[in-house]
Amino acid sequence: MHYPLSEKYMTDELMAKIMGPNPIKLEEELLTNHQIPQGATVCDLGSGQGLTSVFLVKEYGFTVYAADL
Structure with missing residues (x-):
């Protein structure tokens, strides 16, 4: 799969903060063809x-409201 949005964020600084699979790519894939309107309020659980x-x-x-331990 091609990730045009997350490719902009593939910097050394960002990659140093990621543990495990790339969460930006995962998020982009999960939101493919989403129907959430722009401006909607979402909760990012486990936001690190x-x-x-x-x-x-x-x-x-x-x-976005973010929550993590």
């Missing part, structure tokens, strides 16, 4: 350092 939360705001225009 907030990388996925920032991605949701910048690329999808969501309002």
Whole structure:
């Protein structure tokens, strides 16, 4: 699968913060053909350092509440 949105974020700095599979790519794949309207409020559970939360705001225009231990 091609990940045009997440490719913009493949920097050394971001990659150093990722543990395991790339969460940005996973998020983009999960949101393929989504019907969530821009500006919707979503909850990013297990957000870690907030990388996925920032991605949701910048690329999808969501309002994001993030929660992690």
